[in-house]
Amino acid sequence: MGKMALWGAAGAIGQSIADALRAQGRPYRVVGRSLGGLKAAFGNDPLAEAVTWNPEDAASVRAAARGVDTLVYLVGVPYHDFGLHPVLMQRTLDAAIAEGVERIVLIGTVYPYGRPQTALVGEGHPREPHTFKGQMRKRQEDLVLAADAAGRIRGTVLRLPDFYGPRADKSFLYSAFQTALAGGTANLVGPIDVPHEFVFVPDVGPVVLSLADEPGAYGRFWNLAGAGATTQRALVERIFAEAGRAPRFRVASKLMLRLLGLRDPFLRELVEMHYLLTNPVLLDDTALRGLLGTVRKTSYDEGIRLTLRAMAAKERMPGAA
Incomplete structure (x- = not known):
């Protein structure tokens, strides 16, 4: 080709x-x-x-x-x-x-x-x-x-x-990876106990x-x-555990998205697609x-390890933000 x-x-x-x-x-x-x-x-x-x-x-x-x-x-x-x-x-x-x-x-x-x-x-x-x-x-x-x-x-x-994964800064899980490495509280969009993939x-x-x-x-x-199928909660808890930290996160509801959307255009637009979190x-x-034939799929455990490793390595690079 x-x-x-x-x-x-x-x-x-x-x-x-x-x-x-x-x-x-x-x-x-x-x-x-x-x-x-x-x-x-x-x-x-x-x-x-x-x-x-x-x-x-x-x-x-x-x-x-x-x-x-x-x-x-x-x-x-x-x-x-x-x-x-x-x-x-x-x-x-x-x-x-x-x-x-x-x-x-x-x-x-x-x-x-x-x-x-x-x-x-x-x-x-x-x-x-x-x-x-x-x-x-x-x-x-x-x-x-x-x-x-x-x-x-x-x-x-x-x-x-x-x-999700290395360089996937637009993922719902990106904040969890960041805060698991650096400390702080992850920002999530709920509900976080509904099946998701x-x-x-x-x-x-x-x-x-x-x-x-x-x-x-x-x-x-x-x-x-x-x-x-898994849940956001299960993955976020696994991310923090792999990084050796206790999970810390806050969850925005659909109502909270509407309120935050008064100032943030992206969050305002996210309200329209919120059904994907309640009816995945x-x-x-x-x-x-x-x-x-074979379609390789990395397990969540392995994907989390690889993502944390890649993000930590990037943070150690000279000049990295």
Whole structure:
């Protein structure tokens, strides 16, 4: 397979895919808005080619897609501006098709499913998003699958649950890892005793590469489940125990999110998706495992140890914040 482009590469999932490409010795392109950010994340990797894009400039988008065979789409947008998701996807698809890109893999979320109607949610579960954010994510998926059905580009979607791990500073669990290492009180969003699942970020990259390389993966979407159902409380207690500290945390309720949201736009937007903590979407990835065979999933115990070790090492690095 030819060169792969990681579109919106600088986040934790993008870096996981880059790690997997590096392990295979495969050259790749990282695409983002800031060359400085790309250089900071990938500048030490001779296999990585850093390219910027401006989604407002069609020529810029086409230039970023030029010369690659597979595009992995990881672009994030501000939480208060989710209407951009289908807009940016359409612009990227148009550019990729014009440049002859053969395949696109969208890294998606559970949002398009809406409230779960079954204990485990497989790909056959209805996509009935009741939130604006879910509707925008569904429109984004539909654009990819429609382009595939029309024969314009091969397209597939990989849906992920919440995640944690090194560099995953947007995880619900990140505050617990920070305070377990440095002391203090972790900030959590409750309820924290409802079943939930998390995927360990370093496990995602190899799955994405296997999916992208599999001809039978295209024309539909796939679930990647976490390492099993657990709870936020169980994981946070395990994080603190591994760090040798007694657990200390405070839990924000939905009402508290509304109050805090008066000053914090992100928390205000989080209220809309709070149902995922009270009515969690637990993914069934039987189909993905049937397609790819073995899908490695790091246990929560091992993932917690590895995350704490990586974060502690980063803190010891000269110049680390």
